[in-house]
Amino acid sequence: xxxxxxxxxxxxxxxxxxxxxxxxxGFSFDDYAMSWVxxxxxxxxxxxSGINWxxxxxxxxxxxxxxFTISRDxxxxxxxxxxxxxxxxxxxxxxxxxxxxxxxxxxGQGTLVIVSS
Amino acid sequence: AIQLTQSPSSLSAFVGDRVNxxxxxxxxxxxxxxxxxxxxxxxxxxxxxAASSLQSGAPSRFSGSGSGTDFTLTISSLQxxxxxxxxxxQDYNYPWTFGQGTKVDIK
Numbered sequence: 692x693x694x695x696x697x698x699x700x701x702x703x704x705x706x707x708x709x710x711x712x713x714x715x716x717g718f719s720f721d722d723y724a725m726s727w728v729x730x731x732x733x734x735x736x737x738x739x740s741g742i743n744w745x746x747x748x749x750x751x752x753x754x755x756x757x758x759f760t761i762s763r764d765x766x767x768x769x770x771x772x773x774x775x776x777x778x779x780x781x782x783x784x785x786x787x788x789x790x791x792x793x794x795x796x797x798x799g800q801g802t803l804v805i806v807s808s
Numbered sequence: 809a810i811q812l813t814q815s816p817s818s819l820s821a822f823v824g825d826r827v828n829x830x831x832x833x834x835x836x837x838x839x840x841x842x843x844x845x846x847x848x849x850x851x852x853x854x855x856x857x858a859a860s861s862l863q864s865g866a867p868s869r870f871s872g873s874g875s876g877t878d879f880t881l882t883i884s885s886l887q888x889x890x891x892x893x894x895x896x897x898q899d900y901n902y903p904w905t906f907g908q909g910t911k912v913d914i915k
Contacts, residue, residue, distance in 0.1 A: 726904070728852075736844070736852060736895050738904040750902025753809060786851055793857035794842035794899055800851055 693717040693797045695787050700802030707777050711802055713770040713787030718797075721745070721765040724790035727772050729783035730801075737783075740772060741790060754780075777806045810834050810898050814907035820915040827883040829910045831896035836876045840900035843872055843881045846909075847892045855894075856881065886912070 699711040713725070726741040740751045740761040749761050760773040770787055782805050788795040811834040821827050831841065839859035844852040854863045856872035859879055869884045883890055891914055896907040 728906075735893075735909040736846070736897075736906045738897065738906060741902060741904060748902075750904070752903045752905075790899070793861070793863060794854050794897065795844070795852070796854050796857075796863070798851035798853075 693789065695789065695797060695799035697785065697787050697799045697802035700785065700804045702805045702807060703777055704808050705778060705806055707806070708773070708775045709777065709804060711772040711774065711785055711787075711804070713799060715768045715770065715787075715789070718789070720763075720768040725763060725770045726788045726790050726795060727761065727770075728786045728788055728795070728798075729781075729804075730786070731780070731783040734783075739785070742770070774804070777804075779806050782806050809903050810837060810900065810905055812896050812898055812905055812907040814894075814896060814910050816910060817908065818911040818913070820913055821886050822915050823886055823888055825886045825915075827886055827912060829881045829894055829912075831874075831879045831881070831907050833877045833879075833898060837898045837900035839875045840898055841872075841874070841879050842897045842899065843870075844895045844897060845890075845892045846895065852895065883912075888914075 694716045696714045724743045727739040742749045742761045758776045762771045784801040786801045787799045789797040813832045843856040846852040855866045860872045893911045
């Protein structure tokens, strides 16, 4: 069974940092690209960042470029999102999702990030 | 970045109705578009990939069509469990982008 479990969310002050993790199981992690998607309170889905299977290609939404860094450790079946210089508008539920040829076919349950003073 | 514009932003329908939701891309994206359903408090669920391919496990009343810039999600006969918010997502190139969502509720 495919499982994606996010962790690392919490409350942080503006300008602070957090590192989100996503532990993957039930599939060959290094065969798949991965993405982070977020959803602000009462808002729609926003694709944040993606990484291909071997970390050779990454992408970011413009609003997080230069502040967030996606990475993965295939030996640990884990995906990460390092978030620096956090802003109030980064407050959201952050989902990790598997990116197959069919799109984002498996999702975790999300980890909540609150940026507040 | 490629922008996706969904319409309508919300709709009310009866059980049994046929429902169409459209998604327009700001530039051609081939068939690199998926449709997702999200219910309150839950993670999104993939329904359609490559514009018109039904994802394994998704009910056959869902179908997708289109290519290039104009896409449609159709629910042939709305069921009570289909009341949810629907999003399109382009995975043509980075940064991927979602439409703003269409909330479908009971009339």
